Structures are given as C-alpha cells and as structure tokens.
Amino acid sequence: MEKKDFTKLIDERDKNIVVSSGMDFSGKTRSASFLQQDNKVVLYNSLFKGVEIMGIQDAFHTYPEIRKRYWGNAFAKLKKDYPHDTEGGYFIRVKKGENVTLPIQACLFLKKNKFNQKVHNIIIVEEGARVYLITGCSASRAANESLHLGISEFFIHKDGYLNFTMIHSWQEDVRVKPMSAAIVEEGATFVSNYVCLKPVREVIMYPTAVLSGKGARASFNSLLLSHPGSLQDIGSRVIFASPDTQAEIVSRAVSLGGRIIARGHLKAEAVSAKAHLECRGLVISERGIIHAVPELETDFRDVDLSHEAAIGKISKEEIEYLCSRGMTKAKAQSVIIRGFMNVDILALPKVLQQEIKNLEDKTLESSL
C-alpha cells in the first residue's frame, strides 16, 4: 500500500476530523502509519525497518505464532475476558533495540452511521526498543449513533519503552468502550496519554498496566473535557506485580455540563512499590458532575502509595486577577481552563508536544 493513499482514502470533509485526532496525512513526521475505516483496514506502511505495522489479520497470516504468544494474553494475566467478535485492528512490533524517534500513527475512523466498529490491536515493543505511538480515534459527522470498541494489548518487553498517546475526536451520539491491558516487563516503561476534548455520548474505560518485572514503570495521564449530555467514566489502574516498580496517574477533568467519573486504582502486589495518583477537576456549569474515585490497595507494608484529588469551581479570585489585567470575565475563564488543561501533564515527545497543544487550543477555543 502506498503512502500517498492516505489523503485519498479519507473523504475531503472528514479530513479535519481525522486531523483533529492527531493524524498527519503527509506522514512526513511519522515513522509508520495505519488506517482503518469502519471494519476495513485500508492502509498500512512503515518507513522504518525496525517497525512492523499491518492489519491484525495479515499479521496472523504472516506470523501464525503471535496468536498463541500474544493474542488475549494480557487479559489472561488480569483473568479478564474480552469480546471475541472483533474485525480488524492493528499489529505493531518494534524490533529489539530499535530507537524509533518519529512516532508511529494509527487511525481508527468511524464513517458509517449505526455501525459497530470493533477492533483488537496488538502492540509489541521488543527488548530495549523505544517508540512513540499516537492513535487517533474519530468519527465522521454521519456516524453519529455508532459504537467504537477498541481492544488493545500492549507488551513491553525487558527495558523497552512505549509512549502511547490516544486522542479521541468523536461525535455527540457516539459510544466508545476501549479496553486495554499492558504487560510491562523488567526495567520497561509504559506511558499512556489520553486526550478527549470533543463531544461524545459515552466513553467507558479502565485501562490497566501490569508491572510484571522488577523496576518496571507506568504512567497514565489524561485530559478530559465533558460536554452537556455526555458521560466519561475513565480510570487507570496499575498493578505492581514485581518489586521496585513505580507509577503515576495524573488527570485533569473539566465539565462544561457533562458527567465525569475519574477513577484511579493503584494495587501493590509486591514490595517497594512507589506510586502517586493525582486528579484535579473543574466544574464550569451548574449541571456538570465530577466524581473522583481514587483507590489505593496494598498487600504489603513496604510500599509508598499516595493520592490527591481536588475538584471544584474556578476560583473567583483567579478570574478577578486576570480581569484586573484587562481581560473580560469570559476571556479570563477560558484562559484559566486552557491553563488547567495543560498538555505539559502529558509525557509527550517533543515532536508531538506542539502539535497536540495546537490541536487542544483549537478544540478548546471552539468549545469554550
């Protein structure tokens, strides 16, 4: 499949939506790309020999052994079942020791209305490899009453590093249920950034990382903006299954009238786990609801788990301060919300930082 196809494969009027989920059509700033529309894998290509990327069906065909070695295994570790009626999804494997500096991009696009897109992705980072992956999930205006179910399994082998950024750009009536599990081996790091600023009917997810090897680390960071009539029930869970593991969960939630449930769960099943969970929320509209549910759990004494949560309205004093510099109340409020939804909390690679900041600015500008 040719690289130039990317632009032709997406309808002209859907392009902005896809771009708003972090995709670069030119592919120039990406090491590899994948595109699935509804249930069809329409494109994949890699410009970097250390990165394998293909549709999951093609991957089963090319490498039959991955079905046994990886498929469903991350969920099995959690003793959790997952939907088996998926169609498509991506397979990404970064070869041992490769340091991939440009991000890989994967785009899952919902085009049809009343369609159930169900994908199952497998991401493998081999020993000592480093990679950034940005996944953009979006829906055309027509696909208003559709459902997206994205299942992802991440395997980060010894000393590997995966920085995964997922940007959701849905429509008002789309329902979304991502399910993901990451197995992080000895000395490996899993960073998961989640950004959801556009309207959506419902997002329910509780991605989980299992720190299965000594010294493994995980970090979950999310920026959530909730529009009237929506529910975002979003958590992050880290299971410390080996000694000396570390994690951090950070979320910023702003409700413009919708309901946000910000969950977090740190579970220490081994000694010397160290982790912090932080949730900050701003309720802008009277109708907005934010419910922070932080959970800390340990089987051992020798752990260091902490959390802090703060939710409330924007402080009047801050608004007044900005007004006393000449901003109108509306402008001051927007400046504070934009500052609160700071992309700096995401552990983004430099190449993506400005890009995502611009995306966020644009989305917030139209929302506030």
Add this chain to the structure above:
Amino acid sequence: MLEINNLSVEIENRLILRNINLTIKKGEIMILFGPNGSGKTTLIKTIMGLGGYKIINGEIIVKNKIVNNLSVEERVWLGLGIMYQHPPKIRGVKLYQMAKFLSSNEKLIKTMADKLSLHTHLSRDINLDYSGGEMKRAELFQLILQNPDCLLLDEPESGVDIENISLMGKVLNNYLQKESKSALIITHTGYILDYVKAKKGCVMMEGKLWCVGNPKEMFEVIRKKGYEECKVCHGEKRFY
C-alpha cells in the same frame, strides 16, 4: 486622574471605609500609611472594583468618569492598574502568555524581564512557587506592560529584600516619571519613599483619612512614635 468623594464601603455588612475624600492629579503620587486593618487595602480594591466591597455612599471618579458601576476590566481599560499584595497563583498560565496579552511590544517584554530579573520566570506559571520578591517583581512587570495611567500599589516592597527593593524602586520610578503617571501607594516600611518622588502622603485610621502631608515627614513621625501619635495630633496640628 482619580477623585474619591465621600466614599463609604462595607464588607459583609460591616462598615470599613467612612467618608473618604481623596484626589490624585495627573503625575501625582500619593502615599497611603496606616496600621494593619485600617482599611487601606479595602480602599485600593474598591477603587479597582474587586468583589466583596460594597459602596454604600460616594463616588469614585477616574478621568472625570464615575466608575462605581464599571466592571474590573472596564476600569483597567480606563487606565487603572493594580499591584496585588498577595496575588493568586494561576496554574497553567505562563507569565510570558500574560506578557503577550498585555503588550505586543516583544522588545519591551524582553527588556523589562531582564531589568526585573524575570527571564526564567517567563516560561513559568504565574506566581506558582515564586518567592515573595519574585511575586512582587512579576506584579510590577505585568503592570508596566499593562501601562496604566494610575497605579494602585498595595505594599509593593513587602517581602522583598533590600537589593530587589532598589531594583524595583528604580524601575517603578522610571516608569512613573517618564510619562507622568499617577499612583496611590500603600507602604508600611517606607522604603519605597527613597525611590519614588511622592509629594503627598495620608494616614488612614479606622476607615477614615486622618491627615495629608509630606510623606517623608509623616513617615518619620510614624516610625518614631507609631500611629498612636496620629491619634493624639489629629485635629490639632498637621504635618504640613
């Protein structure tokens, strides 16, 4: 520039300011002395239009316009500018972002940041983890970029070390002099008097203005004898 007539102000139904009369002409600097809790900050915040201060009587006039019912930002647009004594932290909003909002003059932003040793602060959140002195310098920095005609300064030198008082004092004086700006300055330490050319001072006690005079002479008396002396001399002798 600024005229206050018979101003009385309440906070939560408690009368704080009583019949204040004050005039500050263009290019004039007025120093406001007074013990803690006498109402000085209330006066400045009421002039600025900040929340929680209820005017029950009187008028605040800026450039011949009654501003009693104007919003904070409308007063700023008229030419008022405030320097907070305890400014809030604005998480996620960079000092540089604010500087760009206040002035399109990139060169001025850079020069002022250099002069006030705030270069590294430009990329930091406003007031977040700033020391007392840094906060004051950042306030002055923003105020100069805002370029108001009448400055309301609430203890600009409190929490600032001697070296930085001198730095700030010079920058402030230069600004005031250059375009003959007006200012109302609250001070407890009096250090600011060494830098700005103030001809008038007044003392506020129990929500009233007690006297007007030469600020340096007034400060000398207050420094030596405390505000008790103001109570004794009130109505008998004046500083001028």
